[in-house]
Amino acid sequence: MTAFAAWCASTGRRPLPATAETVTEYVAYLTLTPSGRTGRPLAPSSIERAIAAIRTAHRAAGETAPETMGARKVLTGYRRRLAETKDPAATPRRAAPAVPDTLRAMLDTLDRGTLAGARDALLLLLGYAAAARVSELVTLDLANVAETEDGLLVTMRRWKTHHDQEVAVPYGKVPATCPVRASRALRTAMASAGRTAGPLFVRIDRHGRIAPPMVRKGQPIGDPTGRLTPAAAADVVTRAADAAGLVGQWTGHSLRRGFATAARRNGANLERIGRHGGWADGSRALLAYIEDADRWEDNPVAGL
Structure with a gap:
């Protein structure tokens, strides 16, 4: 939200409450402008988080969150362009799941x-x-x-x-x-x-x-x-994974994803997993974790 407010100030727009057109133009700006950290535009997942942060800031301030259909159409087009050019940013980088075996290896370090x-x-x-x-x-x-x-x-x-x-x-x-x-x-x-x-x-x-x-x-x-x-807490996870010689992308989110994956493999149903972890109803992130966990355990090809 801080970056959005700075962009609004530089372009003469109002960040709160923001119009749908302002959010759409901001997303278009993000898809074209290199970030200071990487030297290239933000990944689609990062832009998704920016949209969510804008809406959350509005609700926290007692304002009606702006409609984001136009912004998401711009984001869909951006994803398509990245996919057509086989840009790695088109594929979200998910944290590796810290399932029990890997968690034990991390603790042993x-x-x-x-x-x-x-x-x-x-x-x-x-x-x-x-x-x-x-x-x-x-x-x-x-x-x-x-x-x-x-x-x-x-x-x-x-x-x-x-x-x-x-x-x-x-x-x-x-x-x-x-x-x-x-x-x-x-x-x-x-x-x-x-x-x-x-x-x-x-x-x-x-x-x-x-x-x-x-x-x-x-x-x-x-x-x-x-x-x-x-960031320091996430570093604890990354350091332990590195020390254990684990391969993959290990972040603070590895713990949360590992729980969902292991709980599903252990037979827990989606509702219980979601309630325990505080996921919103219909969370797409949780459904993605469940699909990953079911890939082998509930594979429709098995036994054919």
Whole structure:
């Protein structure tokens, strides 16, 4: 939304409330203008997220979200052009799913006797078991994760639906991959370091210090409580996958996708998977994950 507002300011348009024509012209601009990071126009999936962010910002401000039919027609044409030229950007790059075998391999790379290792282990296990986005994980405070007789009860703000959800995470059968035991280990380690309240996932330096001060040009930067950013949480996943020698694209979303894939292979129905992970009804992302999981287990060619 920040980039959209800047573009509107440079072109004399109003970002909020925006008209359908403004959003359409912005999407056309994005399909033609190289980004500063890659030197080429954004991928269609990135433009989809930009459209969604504009609509979300309108709803958050109490405004009617602009109609996006024209913008999506432009986006469809952009996808077609990329496909005709066999541009790799035409094919969305999906995060590799962190299914149980790969998750175990990632956990095996951690030194769980350290504070950082205990944090990373819980981040991987809770991200998987709660089907959480990294943006949702980093908003958790210690008070949001309660241990009960049956497991963890995690109060999580779901990013897409903007609702708080109580996610039940049961004990794992194997202690090394049990999110309840991992939560207990991190709490104990943080308490020893003097932290009993505040963010669940915090910055830890190579000396094991929690939330070391960060400055730029003499000015403090970053969350003063030391709360991890979504990018830093995603880096935990990528580092563990690299250390385990895993091939593919490993991102923070690998945990959420891995849960959906493994749950479906284990026989869970679509409704239960969607409710547990906080997916919106009819989520196309979830349906894509389910189709991937069913590719072999429910293959219509089998037995013909």
